[in-house]
Amino acid sequence: MIATLTVAERQSAIALSMLVAFFGLIMMIAGSGDVLGVHGVIVLLFGLGFLGLVMSKYFEPEPPQERLTRYYDDPTKVGIVLSLGWAVVGMFFGVWVAALLAWPDLTLDAGWASFGRIRPVHTSGVIFGFGGNALIATSFHVLQRTTRARLPDQVTPWFVLIGYNLFCVIAASGYLMGVTQSKEYAEPEWYADLWLVVVWVTYFLLYLRTLQRRKEPHIYVANWYYMAFILVVAVLHIVNNLAVPISFGSAKSYSLFSGVQDAMTQWWYGHNAVAFFLTAGFLGMLYYYLPKRAGRPIFSYRLSIISFWGITFMYMWAGSHHLHYTALPQWVQTLGMTFSVVLLVPSWASAGNALATLNGAWDKVRDDATLRFMMVAAVFYGLSTFEGSFMAIRAVNSLSHYTDWTVGHVHAGALGWVAMITFGSLYALVPWMWKVERIYSPKLVEVHFWLALSGTIIYVFAMWNSGIIQGLMWRTYNDSGTLAFSFIESVVAMRPYYIARTVGGSLFLLGAIVAAYNVWMTIRMARLRGVTETGGTDEPVLPGAGAALQPGE
Amino acid sequence: MREFFHRKLERNAIGFVLAIILVSGIGGFVEIAPLFTIHETVEDAPDMRVYTPLELAGRNIYTREGCYACHSQMIRTLRDEVERYGPYSLAVESKYDHPMLWGSKRTGPDIARLGGKYSDAWHVAHLINPRDVVPQSVMPKYGWLMRNELKTDDLGKHLAAQRAVGVPYTDAMIANASADAYGQASPDSPYASGLSERYGEATNVRAFDGEPGRLTEMDAVVAYLQILGRLTDAAHRQAAAAGK
Numbered sequence: 001m002i003a004t005l006t007v008a009e010r011q012s013a014i015a016l017s018m019l020v021a022f023f024g025l026i027m028m029i030a031g032s033g034d035v036l037g038v039h040g041v042i043v044l045l046f047g048l049g050f051l052g053l054v055m056s057k058y059f060e061p062e063p064p065q066e067r068l069t070r071y072y073d074d075p076t077k078v079g080i081v082l083s084l085g086w087a088v089v090g091m092f093f094g095v096w097v098a099a100l101l102a103w104p105d106l107t108l109d110a111g112w113a114s115f116g117r118i119r120p121v122h123t124s125g126v127i128f129g130f131g132g133n134a135l136i137a138t139s140f141h142v143l144q145r146t147t148r149a150r151l152p153d154q155v156t157p158w159f160v161l162i163g164y165n166l167f168c169v170i171a172a173s174g175y176l177m178g179v180t181q182s183k184e185y186a187e188p189e190w191y192a193d194l195w196l197v198v199v200w201v202t203y204f205l206l207y208l209r210t211l212q213r214r215k216e217p218h219i220y221v222a223n224w225y226y227m228a229f230i231l232v233v234a235v236l237h238i239v240n241n242l243a244v245p246i247s248f249g250s251a252k253s254y255s256l257f258s259g260v261q262d263a264m265t266q267w268w269y270g271h272n273a274v275a276f277f278l279t280a281g282f283l284g285m286l287y288y289y290l291p292k293r294a295g296r297p298i299f300s301y302r303l304s305i306i307s308f309w310g311i312t313f314m315y316m317w318a319g320s321h322h323l324h325y326t327a328l329p330q331w332v333q334t335l336g337m338t339f340s341v342v343l344l345v346p347s348w349a350s351a352g353n354a355l356a357t358l359n360g361a362w363d364k365v366r367d368d369a370t371l372r373f374m375m376v377a378a379v380f381y382g383l384s385t386f387e388g389s390f391m392a393i394r395a396v397n398s399l400s401h402y403t404d405w406t407v408g409h410v411h412a413g414a415l416g417w418v419a420m421i422t423f424g425s426l427y428a429l430v431p432w433m434w435k436v437e438r439i440y441s442p443k444l445v446e447v448h449f450w451l452a453l454s455g456t457i458i459y460v461f462a463m464w465n466s467g468i469i470q471g472l473m474w475r476t477y478n479d480s481g482t483l484a485f486s487f488i489e490s491v492v493a494m495r496p497y498y499i500a501r502t503v504g505g506s507l508f509l510l511g512a513i514v515a516a517y518n519v520w521m522t523i524r525m526a527r528l529r530g531v532t533e534t535g536g537t538d539e540p541v542l543p544g545a546g547a548a549l550q551p552g553e
Numbered sequence: 554m555r556e557f558f559h560r561k562l563e564r565n566a567i568g569f570v571l572a573i574i575l576v577s578g579i580g581g582f583v584e585i586a587p588l589f590t591i592h593e594t595v596e597d598a599p600d601m602r603v604y605t606p607l608e609l610a611g612r613n614i615y616t617r618e619g620c621y622a623c624h625s626q627m628i629r630t631l632r633d634e635v636e637r638y639g640p641y642s643l644a645v646e647s648k649y650d651h652p653m654l655w656g657s658k659r660t661g662p663d664i665a666r667l668g669g670k671y672s673d674a675w676h677v678a679h680l681i682n683p684r685d686v687v688p689q690s691v692m693p694k695y696g697w698l699m700r701n702e703l704k705t706d707d708l709g710k711h712l713a714a715q716r717a718v719g720v721p722y723t724d725a726m727i728a729n730a731s732a733d734a735y736g737q738a739s740p741d742s743p744y745a746s747g748l749s750e751r752y753g754e755a756t757n758v759r760a761f762d763g764e765p766g767r768l769t770e771m772d773a774v775v776a777y778l779q780i781l782g783r784l785t786d787a788a789h790r791q792a793a794a795a796g797k
Binding site for chain 1: 580583594621622623625630642643645651654694715717720
């Protein structure tokens with residue numbers, strides 16, 4: 001892969017690796033005696049590792065000019081592999097933390113292995129590691145196909161992908177060492193946050209540069225979503241992570257905001273991480289891979305427009321529904337509730353648009369597990385957005401908040417929607433990328449589908465039950481007018497559901513392992529056959545008929 | 554007409570980017586900016602005190618161990634919560650919390666008013682092995698809190714950073730941060746009196762972990778847990794005024 005870089009590009013890759021290693025060295029020196037120093041060592045080794053990798057291929061001949069007539073897919077391939085690797089790691093930690101709630105001593109007597117430290121490894125591992133890598137990988141693929149333009153250079157996409165994974169590694173290793181800001185889904189400390197800003201701005205500029213080279217006059221709807229994802233996540237990340245470090249030699253910082261303002265900022269971030277990371281980005285995936293795999297154009301262009309702008313406008317108001325009945329002023333809670341309910345309209349417009357696109361292709365849904373992953377994802381997207389709007393209503397929230405119902409809701413979205421659309425898209429994408437006519441084993445895709453679906457259903461039903469029971473037990477009064485249950489009685493009542501949840505999660509993890517194996521074997525199959533052989537249905541060449549997908553009308 | 558407009562917009566990448574920024578920017582601005590400007594958002598509580606260095610260190614350990622993932626510190630304005638946990642939480646009570654730890658999940662109970670509810674010895678036993686005192690508990694063990702010495706040499710920097718984000722620590726508090734942390738857990742040491750001078754006579758000064766000679770992470774965490782809900786009486790005053 002390094003051999004496909006031009007000599008000038010190899011030089012900039014070397015310069016970037018040295019720069020990263022240099023920063024690692026500074027962190028190591030400035031943060032000696034602090035966990036910042038440990039992270040400095042990791043960054044230094046990361047930079048030196050890539051330096052060595054590029055140097056080892058430095059004297060290879062220049063790549064042929066002919067490469068410019070083809071799309072640049074190497075970063076997408078690596079992104080797919082990284083995404084599946086993180087999926088297995090992140091879900092393993094998920095099963096572990098789930099098991100700890102049923103068997104609390106299923107761990108070591110050491111800080112790094114305790115529930116509170118490994119839980120964020122699970123959340124960040126699946127959201128940022130699995131989801132984020134899949135988004136970056138697919139966005140590079142979709143962007144090039146829908147603009148019929150090659151990425152502008154061969155270094156920037158690597159910088160984005162590798163830099164992003166460096167962020168993920170720093171985040172996950174930091175949690176184990178106790179480095180966290182405690183802001184949910186924004187746990188990494190100030191230096192990791194600053195690094196992500198650099199990576200993210202580069203990602204945005206890369207997207208814009210490629211768009212400016214496009215040979216299609218219109219920007220396809222999938223790119224609207226990817227752009228909203230990149231842009232808004234940047235804004236959310238920067239504002240919510242404003243903090244003052246105690247010194248430049250320490251990992252610790254204190255957030256700029258406090259109390260009620262901090263809570264509102266955090267949930268403005270938290271809910272829109274759901275909106276623009278876990279929804280907009282993956283809708284971008286849906287709008288490309290589902291119609292491609294079904295062989296049908298998007299059902300309605302007009303619905304696409306309405307749902308896109310509806311989601312972009314309204315989600316940003318919805319965060320305060322996380323703070324009903326708290327010390328947040330009532331007017332903000334009411335605004336959040338109102339917009340959360342209205343948000344159902346654009347959400348269902350998207351889900352309906354996706355399902356209506358399958359009209360005329362339902363036989364394929366029956367036969368093709370890959371397309372079925374995408375169909376089920378659209379259904380779960382519809383279900384969990386309905387549930388979300390419902391739970392945002394103040395009276396419902398009084399029961400559901402603080403309980404496992406929230407956890408169930410999140411996983412209906414994360415497993416049913418985000419993971420399903422990702423697996424479906426990756427199964428479609430992998431044969432195109434490695435130029436083989438099909439995945440190694442369609443049967444294993446089928447097995448994965450049923451593992452994933454049964455795992456999701458067991459998980460979500462367990463959490464619905466436990467959440468509602470918990471909520472009811474906390475508010476039940478006896479005849480004498482006092483609370484009927486102590487808190488610990490509600491904990492005891494959760495145990496069967498915590499066990500069921502662990503089972504559901506294990507099935508889902510097993511499915512992810514099957515997926516990783518299947519993709520790995522597909523790559524091996526492609527290697528054995530030799531990459532020169534053409535197959536696959538993806539348009540391989542830039543000039544020629546406009547096979548790129550048009551907004552359907 | 555609308556479709557015609559959008560067809561033009563989607564041919565212009567920069568225009569599209571600006572439209573996304575504009576459309577997505579409105580909601581957050583309308584909901585967040587006024588929270589900084591409307592005075593009633595945070596109640597007045599003249600008796601509100603800041604965390605001592607030891608309590609702040611304990612709070613940082615609470616954050617480090619991810620305790621907020623299972624314990625909320627926000628009692629909602631609901632009858633059953635007020636009867637279970639105490640007066641509902643006021644905004645002013647987390648005025649000095651950078652960041653706030655309101656939490657989003659109660660795998661364990663709310664602890665906004667935990668301070669003073671149990672003895673230090675109970676907390677120490679409970680943190681070492683929760684199942685020794687609550688047999689059905691699913692809380693993790695935190696035995697290393699008792700084994701780890703507390704790091705105090707950089708507490709002055711912590712307080713200075715807190716002041717930079719708006720917490721009213723005085724120069725004397727910052728200068729004596731490390732000594733104050735030691736003094737709070739060593740009632741017989743000469744450092745204890747300076748602490749009471751700076752943070753008030755009502756400050757808890759005792760060997761929280763039961764071992765006066767050693768300053769452990771356990772001292773800090775228990776000191777923090779024992780001050781939860783007791784930085785100001787504002788919530789109790791409001792409940793009393795409401796005729797409860």
